[in-house]
Amino acid sequence: MHYLSTRGGMKPQPFSDILLEGLATDGGLAIPERIPVVDAETLASWRSLSYAELAARVLALFIDDIPRGDLDELVHAAYRPEVFGIDMVPLKPLDGGMSLLGLSQGPTLAFKDMAMQFLGQVFEYVLKRRGTSLNILGATSGDTGSAAEHALRGKRGIAVFMLSPHGRMSDFQRAQMYTLQDENIHNIAIKGVFDDCQDIVKALAGDLDFKSRYRIGAVNSINWARIAAQIVYYFWGWLRATSAPGQQVSFAVPSGNFGNILAGHFAREMGLPIRRLVLATNENNVLEEFFRTGIYRPRSAEQTRATSSPSMDISRASNFERFVFDLLGRDAARVSACWDTLSRTGQFDLSSLRDQFESRYGFVAGASSHGDRLETIRRIHRDCGVLIDPHTADGVKVAAAHVEDGVPMLVLETALPAKFGATIEEALGRSVPLPPELASLSALPQRVTVMEHDVDAVRAYIQQHVSSAA
Numbered sequence: 001m002h003y004l005s006t007r008g009g010m011k012p013q014p015f016s017d018i019l020l021e022g023l024a025t026d027g028g029l030a031i032p033e034r035i036p037v038v039d040a041e042t043l044a045s046w047r048s049l050s051y052a053e054l055a056a057r058v059l060a061l062f063i064d065d066i067p068r069g070d071l072d073e074l075v076h077a078a079y080r081p082e083v084f085g086i087d088m089v090p091l092k093p094l095d096g097g098m099s100l101l102g103l104s105q106g107p108t109l110a111f112k113d114m115a116m117q118f119l120g121q122v123f124e125y126v127l128k129r130r131g132t133s134l135n136i137l138g139a140t141s142g143d144t145g146s147a148a149e150h151a152l153r154g155k156r157g158i159a160v161f162m163l164s165p166h167g168r169m170s171d172f173q174r175a176q177m178y179t180l181q182d183e184n185i186h187n188i189a190i191k192g193v194f195d196d197c198q199d200i201v202k203a204l205a206g207d208l209d210f211k212s213r214y215r216i217g218a219v220n221s222i223n224w225a226r227i228a229a230q231i232v233y234y235f236w237g238w239l240r241a242t243s244a245p246g247q248q249v250s251f252a253v254p255s256g257n258f259g260n261i262l263a264g265h266f267a268r269e270m271g272l273p274i275r276r277l278v279l280a281t282n283e284n285n286v287l288e289e290f291f292r293t294g295i296y297r298p299r300s301a302e303q304t305r306a307t308s309s310p311s312m313d314i315s316r317a318s319n320f321e322r323f324v325f326d327l328l329g330r331d332a333a334r335v336s337a338c339w340d341t342l343s344r345t346g347q348f349d350l351s352s353l354r355d356q357f358e359s360r361y362g363f364v365a366g367a368s369s370h371g372d373r374l375e376t377i378r379r380i381h382r383d384c385g386v387l388i389d390p391h392t393a394d395g396v397k398v399a400a401a402h403v404e405d406g407v408p409m410l411v412l413e414t415a416l417p418a419k420f421g422a423t424i425e426e427a428l429g430r431s432v433p434l435p436p437e438l439a440s441l442s443a444l445p446q447r448v449t450v451m452e453h454d455v456d457a458v459r460a461y462i463q464q465h466v467s468s469a470a
C-alpha cells in the first residue's frame with residue numbers, strides 16, 4: 001500500500017515515510033492510493049478477536065512495510081489492559097436505540113488516546129529501525145498535548161516539546177501534563193494565549209534549517225496513522241452491536257477537525273455496513289453548514305466561539321480535505337481547485353454534489369448549543385443513570401434526531417465527564433467528585449518551564465534539550 005497526496009503532487013510513498021511527515025510536500029494530505037475492502041466473510045471471522053487482534057487485522061490493510069509479527073507486537077503494546085482497562089472499548093446502552101461507544105478509558109480520559117497510544121509505539125519502532133531520532137514540537141490548549149505526552153513518555157529516540165498557555169488550562173489538564181516526570185517530556189508554559197503558542201510552533205516549523213537540523217516533527221490531527229488507528233473502533237463497534245452479516249448500524253460523532261468521523265467514512269468505504277454517519281458540531285458549525293448547504297466556509301479565529309465543548313471549537317477542519325478528495329472522485333486537480341478558491345475567496349461551493357452527501361456517503365449533520373448540552377447531560381443522567389461529558393452530549397443531542405427503527409445508533413464517547421467538571425456541575429446543580437486516582441494527581445509535583453512569548457527563547461531551549469538517542 002502506497003500513499004498519495006490529495007493535491008496530486010507527491011510521488012507514491014510507503015506508510016513509514018508518510019508517518020514522520022506532516023503535510024505532503026505539495027501542501028495536500030497523505031491518502032491511501034486505494035481503499036481496501038473487507039468482505040462479509042472476513043468480517044464475520046473477526047467477531048471473536050480481542051481489540052488488539054482486530055487492530056492488527058485492520059491496520060495491516062494500510063501498513064505493509066512493517067512485518068506482520070512486528071505490527072502485532074506494536075498493537076498489543078498499545079492496546080493493553082494496563083492502559084485502557086480490562087473491558088476495552090465497551091458498549092454502554094442508553095435509551096431510544098442509542099448506545100455509547102466507550103473510547104475514553106485511556107490515560108487522559110479522551111478518545112485521542114486510542115490513536116496516540118498506537119502512534120507512540122509505531123514512532124518508536126520506525127525511528128529505531130532507521131537509527132534516528134525525532135523531536136516533537138506542538139502547541140496545545142489541553143487534550144491533544146496530554147494525549148501525546150502520555151503516549152510518548154519514556155519512548156527511545158523521541159523528545160516532546162509541548163507549548164501551553166500559562167495559567168489558562170484547567171487544574172486537571174495542567175496536572176495531567178505537568179506531573180509527568182519523564183526526561184523526554186518538556187512542558188513549556190508560554191505567557192500568552194493558545195494562539196501565541198501556535199504562532200511560536202509555526203515560526204519554528206517554518207524555519208526549514210532549524211527543522212531539519214533538529215529533526216522537528218509533529219503529532220497533529222492530520223497524521224495518517226491516527227486516522228488509520230481510529231478506523232479500528234468503527235469495526236469493533238459494529239462487531240459488538242450486531243449479530244448478523246450485513247446488519248446496519250449508524251454512528252454519531254462529536255466533530256471538530258473531522259479526524260474522528262473521517263475514520264468512520266473510511267470504515268464505510270471499506271464495506272463495513274454503516275447506514276449513517278451523523279456529524280455533530282457545537283455552536284462552531286462550519287461542518288454542519290457544509291453538509292446542509294454544500295458550502296465550506298471556515299471561520300477566522302476571532303469568529304470561533306469559546307464554548308462548553310472546547311475541544312470542538314475549531315474554525316478550520318484540517319482533515320476535511322481527505323473527504324473532499326473522495327467526494328470529487330479522487331480527482332486531485334479538482335481538490336486543488338477547491339483550495340485555490342478557498343484561499344482567494346474564503347469559501348468553496350460543492351452544492352451541486354449535495355444530494356450525494358447522504359445517499360452515497362451516509363453523512364447527515366446537526367449542531368448543538370450550550371443549552372442543549374446541559375439539557376442532554378441532565379436527561380441522560382436522569383433517565384439512563386449515565387453521566388456524559390459535554391462533547392459526548394453534543395453527539396447524543398444530534399444523534400437523537402436521526403435514530404431509525406432497527407438500526408442501532410452508536411454515539412462515540414469522546415471524553416469522560418471528570419475532565420469537564422464545571423459544565424457537569426452547571427447541568428446537574430451539584431459537583432461531581434473526581435475518581436480517587438485523579439484527585440490525587442493534583443498533589444503530585446509538577447514539572448514545567450515558564451517562558452515569555454519569544455520564539456528565540458523557545459528555539460534556544462529546544463537546542464539545549466533535543467533528543468540525540470538513536
Ligand SMILES: *Cc1c(COP(=O)(O)O)cnc(C)c1O
Binds near residue numbers: 221254
Ligand atoms: C478532539 C476532540 C473532538 C473532535 O474530534 P475531531 O477528530 O477533531 O473531529 C471531540 N471531542 C473531544 C473530547 C476531543 O478531544
